[in-house]
Amino acid sequence: MDGKLDWLAAGLPTEGSNAQLPRAGTVARRDVPTCRMDELLGPVRERVREAGWDACVVVNDERVVFGLLREAQLERDGDESIERVMRPGPSTFRPHVPIAEMAAFMVTHDLPSSPITTSDGRLVGLLRREDAVHAAHELHAGKEQTP
Amino acid sequence: MPNEIHHRREVQALMDRGAQIVEVLPREQFEEDHLPGAIHLPLRKIEAEARKALDGDRPIVVYCWDSA
Numbered sequence: 001m002d003g004k005l006d007w008l009a010a011g012l013p014t015e016g017s018n019a020q021l022p023r024a025g026t027v028a029r030r031d032v033p034t035c036r037m038d039e040l041l042g043p044v045r046e047r048v049r050e051a052g053w054d055a056c057v058v059v060n061d062e063r064v065v066f067g068l069l070r071e072a073q074l075e076r077d078g079d080e081s082i083e084r085v086m087r088p089g090p091s092t093f094r095p096h097v098p099i100a101e102m103a104a105f106m107v108t109h110d111l112p113s114s115p116i117t118t119s120d121g122r123l124v125g126l127l128r129r130e131d132a133v134h135a136a137h138e139l140h141a142g143k144e145q146t147p
Numbered sequence: 148m149p150n151e152i153h154h155r156r157e158v159q160a161l162m163d164r165g166a167q168i169v170e171v172l173p174r175e176q177f178e179e180d181h182l183p184g185a186i187h188l189p190l191r192k193i194e195a196e197a198r199k200a201l202d203g204d205r206p207i208v209v210y211c212w213d214s215a
Contacts, residue, residue: 003210003212004172004180004182004211005212006213008180012159014180014182015181015182015185017178018179018180019180096180
């Protein structure tokens, strides 16, 4: 197989000292709304708002990520197609990336959210910056309390 | 006969059939993360210790960091 890297990147379970530490895949929200490219923005926006979200991941039938809708895209004309308004090919990250690394990257690059995908591009969830920063702080605080 | 496994689903299927999973990376990397139930046999020791540590009648999956 493609080795341990591929296993980790698929978000599959592992054992070892890092296994219980929060990573991108464990902190990512798996209930993020999704839509397809051939939908219209209006109904998608309604669905996203009803679910209490301000973002939506554009996927195909195999949940492979094609794009992302953040607040700015969701506010566009409801008659436009998702394909037209989405941010295509967003930067994605693998589930095994340590959460502190993700938090630092998202803050440095001013990323409000990032899709977390397996190595074959399938959506695991959406990692929100505030969730990543919070989890990284909790981890840091826990380490400081350990004698 | 040794076979090259290309997909993690094949590994999972072999694990379900009781395969022995062997990581050949250095101890530090093994201790941080390894596949569930994996045995640690560093590459330098694998020839000398494999017969003693592994059951030759069951499938054995050997892995390192990536496919390179």
